[in-house]
Amino acid sequence: MRPRDGCEDADARSRGGVTIETAAPLTLTGASQILRPPQNGLTRLAGNRAGELTLEPGDLTLADGVIVGFEPDAGSVRVRCDGCAIVPGFVDAHTHLPFVGWRAEEYAMKLGGVPYEEIARAGGGIRSTARSFARATDEAVLSQSRELADEMLRHGTTTFEGKSGYGLSMDGELRALALGDALADQVLQRTVSTALLAHAVPDGLSASEWMDQVAGVVGRVVAETSARALDIFVEAIAFDHDALRRMGTLARDHGLALRTHVEQLSTMGSVPVAIGAGARSVDHLACMPVEDVAALAEADCAAVLLPGAEFIGDEHLPPARALIDAGAICVLASDLNPGTSPVTSLPLIIGLAARRYRWTIREALLAVTLNAAWVLECSDVVGSLEPGKRADVVLLDGPVEQIPYRFGHNPVAAVIVGGRPAWIRPDQAWRFASLPPAQREAGGR
Ligand code: NIG
Numbered sequence: 001m002r003p004r005d006g007c008e009d010a011d012a013r014s015r016g017g018v019t020i021e022t023a024a025p026l027t028l029t030g031a032s033q034i035l036r037p038p039q040n041g042l043t044r045l046a047g048n049r050a051g052e053l054t055l056e057p058g059d060l061t062l063a064d065g066v067i068v069g070f071e072p073d074a075g076s077v078r079v080r081c082d083g084c085a086i087v088p089g090f091v092d093a094h095t096h097l098p099f100v101g102w103r104a105e106e107y108a109m110k111l112g113g114v115p116y117e118e119i120a121r122a123g124g125g126i127r128s129t130a131r132s133f134a135r136a137t138d139e140a141v142l143s144q145s146r147e148l149a150d151e152m153l154r155h156g157t158t159t160f161e162g163k164s165g166y167g168l169s170m171d172g173e174l175r176a177l178a179l180g181d182a183l184a185d186q187v188l189q190r191t192v193s194t195a196l197l198a199h200a201v202p203d204g205l206s207a208s209e210w211m212d213q214v215a216g217v218v219g220r221v222v223a224e225t226s227a228r229a230l231d232i233f234v235e236a237i238a239f240d241h242d243a244l245r246r247m248g249t250l251a252r253d254h255g256l257a258l259r260t261h262v263e264q265l266s267t268m269g270s271v272p273v274a275i276g277a278g279a280r281s282v283d284h285l286a287c288m289p290v291e292d293v294a295a296l297a298e299a300d301c302a303a304v305l306l307p308g309a310e311f312i313g314d315e316h317l318p319p320a321r322a323l324i325d326a327g328a329i330c331v332l333a334s335d336l337n338p339g340t341s342p343v344t345s346l347p348l349i350i351g352l353a354a355r356r357y358r359w360t361i362r363e364a365l366l367a368v369t370l371n372a373a374w375v376l377e378c379s380d381v382v383g384s385l386e387p388g389k390r391a392d393v394v395l396l397d398g399p400v401e402q403i404p405y406r407f408g409h410n411p412v413a414a415v416i417v418g419g420r421p422a423w424i425r426p427d428q429a430w431r432f433a434s435l436p437p438a439q440r441e442a443g444g445r
Protein backbone atom coordinates (compact mmCIF):
# COMPACT_ATOMS: atom_id res chain seq x y z
CA MET A 1 0.00 0.00 0.00
CA ARG A 2 1.29 3.46 -0.87
CA PRO A 3 1.67 6.20 1.75
CA ARG A 4 -1.57 7.99 2.51
CA ASP A 5 -0.61 10.68 5.00
CA GLY A 6 -0.15 13.91 3.10
CA CYS A 7 0.89 14.55 -0.49
CA GLU A 8 3.28 12.25 -2.25
CA ASP A 9 6.87 13.52 -2.10
CA ALA A 10 8.34 13.71 -5.58
CA ASP A 11 11.96 14.00 -4.33
CA ALA A 12 11.88 10.74 -2.42
CA ARG A 13 9.94 8.99 -5.17
CA SER A 14 11.85 10.07 -8.23
CA ARG A 15 15.10 8.90 -6.72
CA GLY A 16 13.77 5.52 -5.69
CA GLY A 17 13.73 6.37 -1.99
CA VAL A 18 17.51 7.00 -1.92
CA THR A 19 18.39 10.02 0.20
CA ILE A 20 19.43 12.80 -2.14
CA GLU A 21 22.28 15.22 -1.61
CA THR A 22 20.99 18.40 0.03
CA ALA A 23 20.93 21.41 -2.27
CA ALA A 24 22.75 24.57 -1.11
CA PRO A 25 20.58 27.08 0.79
CA LEU A 26 19.13 29.67 -1.58
CA THR A 27 18.18 33.25 -0.83
CA LEU A 28 15.85 34.87 -3.32
CA THR A 29 16.87 38.51 -2.89
CA GLY A 30 15.31 41.87 -3.65
CA ALA A 31 11.85 40.79 -4.81
CA SER A 32 9.30 43.56 -5.25
CA GLN A 33 6.50 41.43 -3.81
CA ILE A 34 6.34 38.32 -1.65
CA LEU A 35 2.88 36.83 -1.17
CA ARG A 36 2.32 35.85 2.46
CA PRO A 37 -0.70 34.84 4.55
CA PRO A 38 -1.87 37.21 7.30
CA GLN A 39 -0.52 34.76 9.89
CA ASN A 40 1.32 31.45 9.97
CA GLY A 41 -0.45 28.16 10.57
CA LEU A 42 -3.67 28.88 8.67
CA THR A 43 -4.97 25.79 6.91
CA ARG A 44 -7.38 27.79 4.71
CA LEU A 45 -8.77 31.29 4.51
CA ALA A 46 -12.31 32.47 3.77
CA GLY A 47 -12.53 34.23 0.41
CA ASN A 48 -13.66 37.48 2.04
CA ARG A 49 -10.34 37.61 3.94
CA ALA A 50 -8.12 37.42 0.84
CA GLY A 51 -7.43 41.15 1.17
CA GLU A 52 -5.36 40.30 4.27
CA LEU A 53 -2.70 38.53 2.18
CA THR A 54 0.42 40.71 2.12
CA LEU A 55 2.58 41.56 -0.89
CA GLU A 56 5.62 43.31 0.55
CA PRO A 57 9.11 43.54 -0.97
CA GLY A 58 11.85 41.38 0.53
CA ASP A 59 13.99 38.23 0.56
CA LEU A 60 13.15 34.56 1.02
CA THR A 61 15.60 31.90 2.22
CA LEU A 62 15.21 28.18 1.53
CA ALA A 63 17.33 25.33 2.92
CA ASP A 64 17.03 21.55 3.24
CA GLY A 65 13.92 21.62 1.08
CA VAL A 66 11.94 23.93 3.32
CA ILE A 67 11.32 27.64 3.78
CA VAL A 68 13.65 29.04 6.44
CA GLY A 69 12.48 32.64 6.63
CA PHE A 70 12.54 36.11 5.18
CA GLU A 71 16.11 37.13 6.03
CA PRO A 72 19.14 36.45 3.82
CA ASP A 73 21.31 33.57 5.08
CA ALA A 74 25.07 34.32 5.28
CA GLY A 75 26.12 31.11 3.52
CA SER A 76 23.41 30.93 0.91
CA VAL A 77 23.53 31.18 -2.85
CA ARG A 78 21.80 34.36 -4.06
CA VAL A 79 19.13 34.49 -6.74
CA ARG A 80 18.48 38.03 -8.00
CA CYS A 81 14.77 38.78 -7.96
CA ASP A 82 14.68 42.48 -8.84
CA GLY A 83 11.35 43.34 -10.45
CA CYS A 84 9.91 39.93 -9.57
CA ALA A 85 7.08 38.68 -7.39
CA ILE A 86 7.57 35.54 -5.31
CA VAL A 87 4.49 33.39 -4.73
CA PRO A 88 3.94 29.87 -3.38
CA GLY A 89 4.06 27.07 -5.95
CA PHE A 90 0.59 26.79 -7.46
CA VAL A 91 -1.64 23.90 -6.41
CA ASP A 92 -3.98 22.55 -9.09
CA ALA A 93 -6.70 20.82 -7.07
CA HIS A 94 -8.73 19.40 -9.98
CA THR A 95 -7.26 17.72 -13.06
CA HIS A 96 -8.17 14.52 -14.90
CA LEU A 97 -4.60 13.25 -15.35
CA PRO A 98 -3.72 10.64 -16.44
CA PHE A 99 -5.45 10.56 -19.81
CA VAL A 100 -4.53 9.92 -23.40
CA GLY A 101 -5.60 11.53 -26.67
CA TRP A 102 -7.48 14.74 -27.39
CA ARG A 103 -10.97 15.63 -28.67
CA ALA A 104 -10.43 18.67 -30.89
CA GLU A 105 -13.15 17.47 -33.26
CA GLU A 106 -15.68 17.75 -30.43
CA TYR A 107 -14.58 21.31 -29.78
CA ALA A 108 -15.25 22.13 -33.42
CA MET A 109 -18.76 20.65 -32.99
CA LYS A 110 -19.30 22.73 -29.85
CA LEU A 111 -18.22 25.86 -31.71
CA GLY A 112 -20.83 24.93 -34.30
CA GLY A 113 -23.48 24.94 -31.56
CA VAL A 114 -23.76 21.24 -30.59
CA PRO A 115 -24.13 20.99 -26.77
CA TYR A 116 -21.85 18.75 -24.64
CA GLU A 117 -24.82 16.64 -23.55
CA GLU A 118 -25.67 15.81 -27.17
CA ILE A 119 -22.05 14.89 -27.97
CA ALA A 120 -21.95 12.71 -24.84
CA ARG A 121 -25.27 10.98 -25.63
CA ALA A 122 -23.96 10.17 -29.13
CA GLY A 123 -21.02 8.27 -27.62
CA GLY A 124 -18.53 11.16 -27.53
CA GLY A 125 -17.33 12.95 -24.42
CA ILE A 126 -16.07 10.79 -21.55
CA ARG A 127 -16.83 7.56 -23.47
CA SER A 128 -14.62 8.67 -26.34
CA THR A 129 -11.62 9.22 -24.06
CA ALA A 130 -12.45 5.96 -22.27
CA ARG A 131 -12.10 4.14 -25.62
CA SER A 132 -8.72 5.82 -26.27
CA PHE A 133 -7.62 4.90 -22.75
CA ALA A 134 -8.63 1.25 -23.19
CA ARG A 135 -6.75 1.01 -26.50
CA ALA A 136 -3.57 2.82 -25.40
CA THR A 137 -0.53 1.19 -23.87
CA ASP A 138 0.43 2.21 -20.35
CA GLU A 139 3.50 3.99 -21.76
CA ALA A 140 1.38 6.00 -24.22
CA VAL A 141 -0.83 7.21 -21.35
CA LEU A 142 2.18 8.03 -19.19
CA SER A 143 4.08 9.76 -21.95
CA GLN A 144 1.27 12.22 -22.77
CA SER A 145 0.54 12.77 -19.07
CA ARG A 146 4.22 13.44 -18.26
CA GLU A 147 4.37 16.04 -21.01
CA LEU A 148 1.31 17.75 -19.58
CA ALA A 149 2.76 17.68 -16.07
CA ASP A 150 5.91 19.34 -17.43
CA GLU A 151 3.81 22.00 -19.14
CA MET A 152 2.01 22.58 -15.82
CA LEU A 153 5.37 22.90 -14.07
CA ARG A 154 6.49 25.59 -16.52
CA HIS A 155 3.29 27.47 -15.61
CA GLY A 156 4.06 27.30 -11.91
CA THR A 157 2.13 24.22 -10.74
CA THR A 158 4.14 22.37 -8.08
CA THR A 159 1.33 20.20 -6.66
CA PHE A 160 -1.53 18.70 -8.62
CA GLU A 161 -4.42 16.35 -8.14
CA GLY A 162 -5.27 13.69 -10.73
CA LYS A 163 -8.30 11.44 -11.11
CA SER A 164 -9.33 8.15 -12.59
CA GLY A 165 -12.67 8.23 -14.44
CA TYR A 166 -11.83 7.08 -17.96
CA GLY A 167 -11.73 3.40 -17.00
CA LEU A 168 -15.46 2.73 -17.34
CA SER A 169 -15.04 -0.70 -15.78
CA MET A 170 -13.72 -1.59 -12.36
CA ASP A 171 -10.53 -3.03 -13.85
CA GLY A 172 -10.19 0.07 -16.01
CA GLU A 173 -10.56 2.35 -12.99
CA LEU A 174 -7.94 0.39 -11.04
CA ARG A 175 -5.63 0.63 -14.08
CA ALA A 176 -6.19 4.40 -14.23
CA LEU A 177 -5.35 4.76 -10.52
CA ALA A 178 -2.24 2.58 -10.92
CA LEU A 179 -1.14 4.75 -13.85
CA GLY A 180 -1.76 7.85 -11.73
CA ASP A 181 0.58 6.40 -9.12
CA ALA A 182 3.15 5.57 -11.82
CA LEU A 183 2.89 9.13 -13.11
CA ALA A 184 3.52 10.43 -9.59
CA ASP A 185 6.85 8.60 -9.67
CA GLN A 186 7.84 10.28 -12.92
CA VAL A 187 7.08 13.96 -12.34
CA LEU A 188 8.73 16.62 -10.21
CA GLN A 189 5.50 17.81 -8.62
CA ARG A 190 3.75 16.49 -5.55
CA THR A 191 0.60 14.68 -6.53
CA VAL A 192 -2.68 13.66 -4.92
CA SER A 193 -4.88 10.92 -6.37
CA THR A 194 -8.70 10.83 -6.49
CA ALA A 195 -10.84 7.89 -7.52
CA LEU A 196 -13.53 9.32 -9.79
CA LEU A 197 -15.43 6.07 -9.76
CA ALA A 198 -18.75 7.52 -10.97
CA HIS A 199 -17.99 9.55 -14.11
CA ALA A 200 -20.22 8.07 -16.82
CA VAL A 201 -22.68 5.18 -16.78
CA PRO A 202 -21.38 2.53 -19.20
CA ASP A 203 -23.76 1.17 -21.85
CA GLY A 204 -25.80 -1.79 -20.66
CA LEU A 205 -25.79 -0.85 -16.96
CA SER A 206 -28.05 1.33 -14.85
CA ALA A 207 -26.51 3.95 -12.57
CA SER A 208 -27.48 1.91 -9.53
CA GLU A 209 -25.92 -1.28 -10.94
CA TRP A 210 -22.74 0.70 -11.58
CA MET A 211 -22.82 2.02 -8.01
CA ASP A 212 -23.13 -1.58 -6.75
CA GLN A 213 -19.87 -2.34 -8.55
CA VAL A 214 -18.29 0.82 -7.11
CA ALA A 215 -19.25 -0.29 -3.60
CA GLY A 216 -17.50 -3.58 -4.28
CA VAL A 217 -14.25 -2.06 -5.47
CA VAL A 218 -13.57 0.76 -2.97
CA GLY A 219 -11.79 -1.65 -0.62
CA ARG A 220 -9.32 -2.47 -3.40
CA VAL A 221 -8.89 1.20 -4.22
CA VAL A 222 -7.90 1.80 -0.60
CA ALA A 223 -5.63 -1.23 -0.39
CA GLU A 224 -3.92 -1.04 -3.77
CA THR A 225 -3.71 2.64 -4.73
CA SER A 226 -2.80 5.96 -3.18
CA ALA A 227 -6.24 7.53 -3.84
CA ARG A 228 -7.41 9.49 -0.81
CA ALA A 229 -10.72 10.76 -2.14
CA LEU A 230 -13.75 9.54 -4.09
CA ASP A 231 -15.41 11.69 -6.75
CA ILE A 232 -18.71 11.61 -8.67
CA PHE A 233 -20.19 13.48 -11.65
CA VAL A 234 -23.75 14.49 -10.73
CA GLU A 235 -25.69 15.47 -13.85
CA ALA A 236 -28.72 14.42 -15.89
CA ILE A 237 -26.34 12.59 -18.28
CA ALA A 238 -24.42 10.97 -15.40
CA PHE A 239 -25.36 10.21 -11.75
CA ASP A 240 -28.18 11.41 -9.48
CA HIS A 241 -28.47 12.45 -5.85
CA ASP A 242 -29.03 8.90 -4.62
CA ALA A 243 -25.68 7.93 -6.11
CA LEU A 244 -24.12 11.06 -4.56
CA ARG A 245 -25.40 10.12 -1.10
CA ARG A 246 -24.20 6.56 -1.59
CA MET A 247 -20.74 7.79 -2.62
CA GLY A 248 -20.66 9.96 0.52
CA THR A 249 -21.37 6.91 2.67
CA LEU A 250 -18.67 4.88 0.89
CA ALA A 251 -16.17 7.69 1.41
CA ARG A 252 -16.98 7.98 5.10
CA ASP A 253 -16.90 4.22 5.66
CA HIS A 254 -13.45 3.95 4.03
CA GLY A 255 -11.92 7.09 5.57
CA LEU A 256 -11.72 8.88 2.21
CA ALA A 257 -12.64 12.45 1.30
CA LEU A 258 -15.58 13.13 -1.02
CA ARG A 259 -15.09 15.35 -4.08
CA THR A 260 -18.00 16.15 -6.38
CA HIS A 261 -18.67 17.44 -9.91
CA VAL A 262 -21.96 19.31 -9.46
CA GLU A 263 -24.12 21.98 -11.10
CA GLN A 264 -21.94 22.06 -14.23
CA LEU A 265 -24.42 21.80 -17.11
CA SER A 266 -27.81 22.11 -15.38
CA THR A 267 -29.22 23.15 -12.01
CA MET A 268 -29.98 20.09 -9.91
CA GLY A 269 -29.80 21.62 -6.42
CA SER A 270 -26.81 19.39 -5.65
CA VAL A 271 -24.82 21.68 -3.36
CA PRO A 272 -26.84 21.08 -0.16
CA VAL A 273 -26.99 17.36 -0.97
CA ALA A 274 -23.20 17.22 -1.42
CA ILE A 275 -22.65 19.11 1.84
CA GLY A 276 -25.01 16.68 3.58
CA ALA A 277 -23.04 13.77 2.10
CA GLY A 278 -19.87 15.18 3.71
CA ALA A 279 -18.19 16.64 0.59
CA ARG A 280 -14.86 18.34 1.04
CA SER A 281 -15.44 20.17 -2.24
CA VAL A 282 -18.16 20.98 -4.72
CA ASP A 283 -16.56 21.52 -8.11
CA HIS A 284 -17.86 23.39 -11.23
CA LEU A 285 -20.99 25.21 -9.87
CA ALA A 286 -21.64 27.03 -13.16
CA CYS A 287 -25.39 26.44 -12.68
CA MET A 288 -25.47 26.80 -8.89
CA PRO A 289 -28.40 28.92 -7.67
CA VAL A 290 -27.40 31.97 -5.67
CA GLU A 291 -29.74 30.80 -2.86
CA ASP A 292 -27.25 28.01 -2.06
CA VAL A 293 -24.31 30.39 -1.54
CA ALA A 294 -24.92 30.99 2.18
CA ALA A 295 -25.06 27.27 3.04
CA LEU A 296 -21.81 26.64 1.19
CA ALA A 297 -20.09 29.57 2.87
CA GLU A 298 -21.11 28.10 6.26
CA ALA A 299 -19.85 24.62 5.43
CA ASP A 300 -16.34 23.20 5.72
CA CYS A 301 -16.52 22.49 2.02
CA ALA A 302 -14.65 24.31 -0.74
CA ALA A 303 -16.14 25.81 -3.91
CA VAL A 304 -13.77 24.67 -6.65
CA LEU A 305 -14.41 26.85 -9.70
CA LEU A 306 -13.22 25.84 -13.15
CA PRO A 307 -13.27 28.85 -15.47
CA GLY A 308 -11.40 26.97 -18.20
CA ALA A 309 -14.28 24.53 -18.63
CA GLU A 310 -16.76 27.41 -18.48
CA PHE A 311 -14.90 29.25 -21.23
CA ILE A 312 -14.31 26.27 -23.53
CA GLY A 313 -17.86 24.96 -23.06
CA ASP A 314 -19.52 28.40 -23.14
CA GLU A 315 -21.10 27.33 -19.83
CA HIS A 316 -22.91 29.58 -17.40
CA LEU A 317 -20.87 31.46 -14.80
CA PRO A 318 -21.03 30.46 -11.13
CA PRO A 319 -21.99 33.00 -8.44
CA ALA A 320 -18.27 33.49 -7.92
CA ARG A 321 -18.31 37.05 -6.57
CA ALA A 322 -21.10 36.13 -4.13
CA LEU A 323 -19.16 33.07 -2.93
CA ILE A 324 -16.11 35.19 -2.12
CA ASP A 325 -18.17 37.91 -0.44
CA ALA A 326 -20.03 35.33 1.67
CA GLY A 327 -16.71 33.93 2.93
CA ALA A 328 -16.69 30.55 1.18
CA ILE A 329 -13.42 28.61 0.84
CA CYS A 330 -12.87 29.42 -2.84
CA VAL A 331 -10.53 27.48 -5.12
CA LEU A 332 -9.59 27.80 -8.79
CA ALA A 333 -8.35 24.83 -10.80
CA SER A 334 -7.63 23.90 -14.41
CA ASP A 335 -9.96 20.87 -14.72
CA LEU A 336 -7.34 19.70 -17.24
CA ASN A 337 -9.04 17.04 -19.39
CA PRO A 338 -9.36 16.32 -23.12
CA GLY A 339 -13.02 17.31 -23.31
CA THR A 340 -14.15 20.31 -21.33
CA SER A 341 -10.83 21.96 -20.44
CA PRO A 342 -7.60 21.15 -22.32
CA VAL A 343 -5.92 23.84 -20.22
CA THR A 344 -2.72 23.42 -18.17
CA SER A 345 -1.99 27.02 -17.16
CA LEU A 346 -3.14 28.33 -13.79
CA PRO A 347 -1.98 31.86 -14.75
CA LEU A 348 -4.52 31.66 -17.60
CA ILE A 349 -7.18 30.41 -15.16
CA ILE A 350 -6.38 33.37 -12.88
CA GLY A 351 -6.82 35.69 -15.88
CA LEU A 352 -10.25 34.21 -16.61
CA ALA A 353 -11.33 34.47 -12.96
CA ALA A 354 -10.23 38.09 -12.69
CA ARG A 355 -12.19 39.17 -15.75
CA ARG A 356 -15.24 36.91 -15.61
CA TYR A 357 -15.69 36.61 -11.83
CA ARG A 358 -14.37 40.11 -11.01
CA TRP A 359 -11.99 38.61 -8.48
CA THR A 360 -9.00 40.59 -7.21
CA ILE A 361 -5.54 39.18 -7.72
CA ARG A 362 -5.31 38.30 -3.99
CA GLU A 363 -8.61 36.39 -4.19
CA ALA A 364 -7.37 34.46 -7.23
CA LEU A 365 -3.95 33.72 -5.74
CA LEU A 366 -5.47 32.47 -2.48
CA ALA A 367 -7.61 30.16 -4.63
CA VAL A 368 -4.62 28.51 -6.36
CA THR A 369 -2.43 28.24 -3.26
CA LEU A 370 -3.53 27.78 0.37
CA ASN A 371 -7.21 26.97 -0.27
CA ALA A 372 -6.36 24.60 -3.10
CA ALA A 373 -3.92 22.81 -0.80
CA TRP A 374 -6.66 22.55 1.84
CA VAL A 375 -8.91 20.67 -0.60
CA LEU A 376 -6.06 18.20 -1.13
CA GLU A 377 -5.48 17.89 2.64
CA CYS A 378 -1.91 19.14 2.42
CA SER A 379 -2.13 22.80 3.41
CA ASP A 380 0.05 22.01 6.45
CA VAL A 381 2.91 21.31 4.01
CA VAL A 382 2.36 23.49 0.92
CA GLY A 383 0.20 26.40 -0.24
CA SER A 384 1.84 29.37 1.50
CA LEU A 385 5.25 30.86 2.14
CA GLU A 386 5.94 30.31 5.81
CA PRO A 387 8.85 28.84 7.75
CA GLY A 388 8.86 25.05 7.87
CA LYS A 389 6.67 24.56 4.82
CA ARG A 390 8.04 22.83 1.77
CA ALA A 391 10.16 25.14 -0.42
CA ASP A 392 7.86 25.10 -3.46
CA VAL A 393 8.22 28.61 -4.85
CA VAL A 394 7.37 30.43 -8.07
CA LEU A 395 9.26 33.47 -9.29
CA LEU A 396 7.18 35.71 -11.56
CA ASP A 397 8.73 38.05 -14.12
CA GLY A 398 6.71 41.04 -12.88
CA PRO A 399 4.25 42.09 -10.17
CA VAL A 400 1.31 39.76 -9.48
CA GLU A 401 -1.13 42.27 -10.98
CA GLN A 402 0.34 41.39 -14.37
CA ILE A 403 -0.85 37.76 -14.19
CA PRO A 404 -4.46 38.51 -15.23
CA TYR A 405 -3.59 41.64 -17.18
CA ARG A 406 -1.01 40.10 -19.54
CA PHE A 407 -3.56 37.40 -20.41
CA GLY A 408 -1.94 34.55 -22.32
CA HIS A 409 1.63 35.50 -21.35
CA ASN A 410 3.31 32.94 -19.11
CA PRO A 411 4.61 35.09 -16.23
CA VAL A 412 6.61 32.26 -14.64
CA ALA A 413 10.34 33.09 -14.61
CA ALA A 414 11.41 30.11 -12.50
CA VAL A 415 9.95 27.30 -10.42
CA ILE A 416 11.63 25.87 -7.32
CA VAL A 417 10.41 22.50 -6.09
CA GLY A 418 11.53 21.26 -2.68
CA GLY A 419 14.23 23.95 -2.58
CA ARG A 420 15.73 23.04 -5.99
CA PRO A 421 15.26 24.89 -9.27
CA ALA A 422 13.00 22.66 -11.35
CA TRP A 423 12.46 25.06 -14.24
CA ILE A 424 14.27 28.27 -15.18
CA ARG A 425 12.96 30.16 -18.19
CA PRO A 426 15.96 30.63 -20.50
CA ASP A 427 15.72 34.44 -20.56
CA GLN A 428 15.78 34.44 -16.73
CA ALA A 429 18.89 32.28 -16.31
CA TRP A 430 21.02 35.34 -15.42
CA ARG A 431 19.20 35.59 -12.10
CA PHE A 432 20.62 32.19 -11.16
CA ALA A 433 24.21 32.95 -12.31
CA SER A 434 25.70 32.36 -8.83
CA LEU A 435 24.11 28.92 -8.55
CA PRO A 436 26.58 26.00 -8.85
CA PRO A 437 26.29 24.66 -12.43
CA ALA A 438 25.00 21.25 -11.26
CA GLN A 439 22.07 22.93 -9.52
CA ARG A 440 21.38 25.11 -12.53
CA GLU A 441 21.39 22.08 -14.78
CA ALA A 442 18.80 20.46 -12.52
CA GLY A 443 16.44 23.11 -13.85
CA GLY A 444 17.20 22.43 -17.49
CA ARG A 445 14.21 20.22 -18.24
O1 NIG B 1 -14.78 17.98 -15.18
N1 NIG B 1 -17.86 16.88 -15.90
C1 NIG B 1 -17.36 15.81 -15.98
N2 NIG B 1 -16.08 15.52 -16.17
C2 NIG B 1 -15.13 16.37 -16.82
C3 NIG B 1 -15.20 16.24 -18.29
C4 NIG B 1 -14.56 15.03 -18.75
C5 NIG B 1 -14.54 14.88 -20.24
O2 NIG B 1 -15.33 15.51 -20.97
O3 NIG B 1 -13.68 14.10 -20.66
C6 NIG B 1 -15.18 17.79 -16.32
O4 NIG B 1 -15.61 18.72 -17.00
Ligand code: FE
Pocket: 094, 095, 096, 261, 335, 337
Ligand atom coordinates in the same frame (compact mmCIF):
# COMPACT_ATOMS: atom_id res chain seq x y z
FE1 FE C 1 -13.50 17.62 -13.74
